[in-house]
Amino acid sequence: MPVTINDYAGLQPAWCPGCGNFGILSALKMALVDLGIPPHKLLVVSGIGQAGKLPHYMKCNTFNSLHGCPLPVAIGAKIANRELVVIAVGGDGDGYGEGGNHWIHSMRRNHDITYMVHNNQVYALTRGQASPTSGAGFFSKTTPEGAPAPINPLALAVASNASFVARGFAGEVEHLAGLIKLAISHKGFSFLDILQPCVTFNHVNTYEWFKKRVYKLDADKSYDPSNKLAAFEKAQEWDERIPLGIIYRKQRPTYEDSMIALAGLPLVKQSIEPARVEKMMADFL
Numbered sequence: 001m002p003v004t005i006n007d008y009a010g011l012q013p014a015w016c017p018g019c020g021n022f023g024i025l026s027a028l029k030m031a032l033v034d035l036g037i038p039p040h041k042l043l044v045v046s047g048i049g050q051a052g053k054l055p056h057y058m059k060c061n062t063f064n065s066l067h068g069c070p071l072p073v074a075i076g077a078k079i080a081n082r083e084l085v086v087i088a089v090g091g092d093g094d095g096y097g098e099g100g101n102h103w104i105h106s107m108r109r110n111h112d113i114t115y116m117v118h119n120n121q122v123y124a125l126t127r128g129q130a131s132p133t134s135g136a137g138f139f140s141k142t143t144p145e146g147a148p149a150p151i152n153p154l155a156l157a158v159a160s161n162a163s164f165v166a167r168g169f170a171g172e173v174e175h176l177a178g179l180i181k182l183a184i185s186h187k188g189f190s191f192l193d194i195l196q197p198c199v200t201f202n203h204v205n206t207y208e209w210f211k212k213r214v215y216k217l218d219a220d221k222s223y224d225p226s227n228k229l230a231a232f233e234k235a236q237e238w239d240e241r242i243p244l245g246i247i248y249r250k251q252r253p254t255y256e257d258s259m260i261a262l263a264g265l266p267l268v269k270q271s272i273e274p275a276r277v278e279k280m281m282a283d284f285l
């Protein structure tokens with residue numbers, strides 16, 4: 001039976017009307033249906049935040065982890081069962097702030113998972129504090145004198161050797177669905193920064209603000225996403241023009257490829273020999 005969007009129907013979202021998260025949720029479901037991935041073959045792991053609620057609104061295997069921690073959980077699951085498609089999701093605070101360390105090292109190790117960051121440039125769940133991507137001067141309760149300069153997630157991902165680095169926009173759902181399909185199909189760590197207007201707590205980076213600036217890289221045939229220096233340069237564009245699409249892509253061996261224990265059956269399908277476990281336990285005594 002072909003996979004349909006209804007197979008993924010979850011609870012009714014509790015996000016604000018107009019939230020960019022709706023576009024991201026639709027794009028993800030569209031991508032999964034197009035790729036024909038049934039819900040029982042998918043695991044979506046999230047952190048904490050408005051973005052972290054996304055798995056509640058899907059019917060599939062889900063895990064709502066701690067703030068900043070979707071990646072270690074997603075990686076553990078992929079190592080245990082590489083037959084699962086594993087997607088980690090979270091906000092900019094979750095991924096670039098509290099979970100920043102996990103993010104950098106997951107990219108470096110090239111785990112075979114997809115990571116989608118809903119980048120609304122604010123802490124939305126906790127009601128509007130500045131995040132690592134809030135624009136310089138962004139006024140909030142924690143930055144009464146304006147936020148300091150933001151990090152550049154795309155440049156950081158290229159520097160950390162992520163093998164797939166892309167940017168989507170919640171206001172361009174079909175384009176985003178296409179990027180998610182490419183990210184899931186890529187073998188290795190796929191990092192997707194998704195521009196997501198927050199209609200309640202970010203009155204600077206609105207749909208209108210983005211619509212004036214975003215353009216699609218796919219139309220530029222001269223851009224070569226395998227060129228690392230060109231990718232760094234592209235990642236600097238922001239204030240006037242904001243590129244959407246694949247910024248950097250280079251295939252390299254995954255972390256899982258290098259694990260001898262994973263060469264045969266997935267771990268969950270390997271038999272456990274109690275005698276070996278007893279011997280290992282005895283060594284600790």
Ligand SMILES: Cc1ncc(C[n+]2csc(CCOP(=O)(O)OP(=O)(O)O)c2C)c(N)n1
Binds near residue numbers: 051
């Ligand atoms: C260990 C820990 N630190 C802090 C918090 C409080 N907290 C919950 S969500 C959040 C930030 C949410 O911002 P973001 O990750 O950008 O997600 P958004 O709500 O914007 O989608 C914070 C600081 C927490 N729950 N746990």
Ligand SMILES: [Mg+2]
Binds near residue numbers: 091119
């Ligand atoms: Mg946020």
